[in-house]
Amino acid sequence: xxxxxxxxxxxxxxxxxxxxxxxxxxxxxxxxxxxxxxxxxxxxxxxxxxxxxxxxxxxxxxxxxxxxxxxxxxxxxxxxxxxxxxxxxxxxxxxxxxxxxxxxxxxxxxxxxxxxxxxxxxxxxxxxxxxxxxxxxxxxxxxxxxxxxxxxxxxxxxxxxxxxxxxxxxxxxxxxxxxxxxxxxxxxxxxxxxxxxxxxxxxxxxxxxxxxxxxxxxxxxxxxxxxxxxxxxxxxxxxxxxxxxxxxxxxxxxxxxxxxxxxxxxxxxxxxxxxxxxxxxxxxxxxxxxxxxxxxxxxxxxxxxxxxxxxxxxxxxxxxxxxxxxxxxxxxxxxxxxxxxxxxxxxxxxxxxxxxxxxxxxxxxxxxxxxxxxxxxxxxxxxxxxxxxxxxxxxxxxxxxxxxxxxxxxxxxxxxxxxxxxxxxxxxxxxxxxxxxxxxxxxxxxxxxxxxxxxxxxxxxxxxxxxxxxxxxxxxxxxxxxxxxxxxxxxxxxxxxxxxxxxxxxxxxxxxxxxxx
Numbered sequence: 101x102x103x104x105x106x107x108x109x110x111x112x113x114x115x116x117x118x119x120x121x122x123x124x125x126x127x128x129x130x131x132x133x134x135x136x137x138x139x140x141x142x143x144x145x146x147x148x149x150x151x152x153x154x155x156x157x158x159x160x161x162x163x164x165x166x167x168x169x170x171x172x173x174x175x176x177x178x179x180x181x182x183x184x185x186x187x188x189x190x191x192x193x194x195x196x197x198x199x200x201x202x203x204x205x206x207x208x209x210x211x212x213x214x215x216x217x218x219x220x221x222x223x224x225x226x227x228x229x230x231x232x233x234x235x236x237x238x239x240x241x242x243x244x245x246x247x248x249x250x251x252x253x254x255x256x257x258x259x260x261x262x263x264x265x266x267x268x269x270x271x272x273x274x275x276x277x278x279x280x281x282x283x284x285x286x287x288x289x290x291x292x293x294x295x296x297x298x299x300x301x302x303x304x305x306x307x308x309x310x311x312x313x314x315x316x317x318x319x320x321x322x323x324x325x326x327x328x329x330x331x332x333x334x335x336x337x338x339x340x341x342x343x344x345x346x347x348x349x350x351x352x353x354x355x356x357x358x359x360x361x362x363x364x365x366x367x368x369x370x371x372x373x374x375x376x377x378x379x380x381x382x383x384x385x386x387x388x389x390x391x392x393x394x395x396x397x398x399x400x401x402x403x404x405x406x407x408x409x410x411x412x413x414x415x416x417x418x419x420x421x422x423x424x425x426x427x428x429x430x431x432x433x434x435x436x437x438x439x440x441x442x443x444x445x446x447x448x449x450x451x452x453x454x455x456x457x458x459x460x461x462x463x464x465x466x467x468x469x470x471x472x473x474x475x476x477x478x479x480x481x482x483x484x485x486x487x488x489x490x491x492x493x494x495x496x497x498x499x500x501x502x503x504x505x506x507x508x509x510x511x512x513x514x515x516x517x518x519x520x521x522x523x524x525x526x527x528x529x530x531x532x533x534x535x536x537x538x539x540x541x542x543x544x545x546x547x548x549x550x551x552x553x554x555x556x557x558x559x560x561x562x563x564x565x566x567x568x569x570x571x572x573x574x575x576x577x578x579x580x581x582x583x584x585x586x587x588x589x590x591x592x593x594x595x596x597x598x599x600x601x602x603x604x605x606x607x608x609x610x611x612x613x614x615x616x617x
Contacts, residue, residue: 107133107136111180115225116227123172125171132146135156135157138157151323162304163301164322167306167332167334173337174216174305175213177305178202179213183217189298198245198260198261199262201250202268205251210237211249213266245263254289255289258293262297271313272306275312283313287302290302307360308364308365382509382516386508389427390426397416398551399452400413400460402544403470413544422508423507429447430514458480464485491546492532497552507552515544515548518540518545521542
């Protein structure tokens with residue numbers, strides 16, 4: 101359909117994209133991806149950006165661009181490559197539908213490149229004539245190729261013939277192996293769709309973020325990979341950026357400036373809990389700790405019953421203030437097979453009984469339903485109201501315990517993975533929020549952090565209250581104890597409670613421990 105023009109000629113051609121504004125940095129990336137000759141300035145840029153000392157002009161089916169913000173990575177690189185590939189001869193059989201896929205963490209993000217592509221095509225004297233239809237998320241061309249927006253899910257890319265895939269903001273794709281759509285799995289699902297295509301293109305392009313995921317791994321190995329991985333600052337891709345604006349951003353926050361404008365992976369978001377703090381507190385080989393009679397126990401749940409996980413953590417605190425994680429458990433559900441309330445809570449009750457606990461703490465999620473079911477099982481369910489500050493508070497306390505080595509963690513791979521994956525995020529109002537990076541899960545981490553936080557607030561002594569009866573149940577009774585109640589003695593033979601020598605009725609005990617409701 102088109103003359104065999106190189107990509108930079110295609111972009112500049114007055115009848116095609118008619119864009120002569122590409123910077124040297126943008127041209128360097130495009131030319132090196134397609135194996136075109138570089139001039140002296142472009143070669144210096146290539147060596148600096150790639151970490152390689154030589155350039156071999158060979159076209160690549162895959163390329164990665166790590167770029168600073170406002171450098172034109174979407175409008176000048178991703179969009180133009182998508183159009184070029186859409187009109188190129190890929191050897192697709194006549195009548196077979198093929199795709200240029202614009203992939204991003206959300207369809208809304210993918211639409212940014214889509215709008216640039218639509219604007220280019222509508223403004224082209226020649227290419228506009230080949231548009232069959234345009235919708236909110238797709239452009240269908242008369243060569244049976246569709247340019248469309250899609251979320252980065254591994255099931256959504258299957259079953260298609262793909263001539264090109266633009267993986268936008270790759271650093272922000274889920275990367276934890278327990279996430280719903282980890283980046284490596286999405287890429288693995290993409291590549292077979294390109295296997296029968298002549299000269300396919302897989303472009304990964306993003307501003308960097310944490311030192312995790314595909315983008316970080318490729319950056320580390322960029323000198324040895326068989327495709328280009330280039331890193332450009334904002335100014336290298338877009339020299340029209342005013343130095344005064346860049347300097348203002350540097351003065352505002354040096355770390356964020358390095359990441360957002362210099363396209364550097366920085367240590368400040370490597371993780372909320374660094375390995376140096378975490379590793380000494382993990383008791384290797386310890387999968388669980390049995391019941392002990394001389395400590396205060398607390399059980400916390402992070403409940404969910406649809407496609408999320410229901411997590412349970414059992415922790416204790418001894419007289420010395422040391423906190424020990426005794427048990428962590430997860431129950432996983434799916435949309436097709438959601439978790440059942442009764443079955444999960446029956447198993448929770450069984451675990452609580454092992455530790456002689458008759459109360460459980462959880463957040464607002466499904467609170468009334470869970471409370472009613474647990475009450476039938478003889479377990480009191482206490483609500484902990486999460487708000488905008490809760491996560492930052494409980495994880496800050498956990499990090500403090502780790503730094504002081506006052507907590508012992510189980511050698512549980514999922515718990516350790518979740519703790520390592522926690523990252524600090526700033527909200528629009530400047531508040532700190534601690535959440536998993538790359539769309540990972542944090543249910544076990546939340547349960548452990550909340551239990552540790554609540555235990556840290558208690559006096560460094562065993563629970564002041566024991567309820568008699570064979571066997572006695574230990575629980576977090578200090579929450580219901582007023583400051584005037586100092587001791588609670590037990591008469592094992594009759595199961596009566598005595599406070600400072602005064603016998604309480606069973607009704608008074610229940611109101612004291614569990615409130616009027």
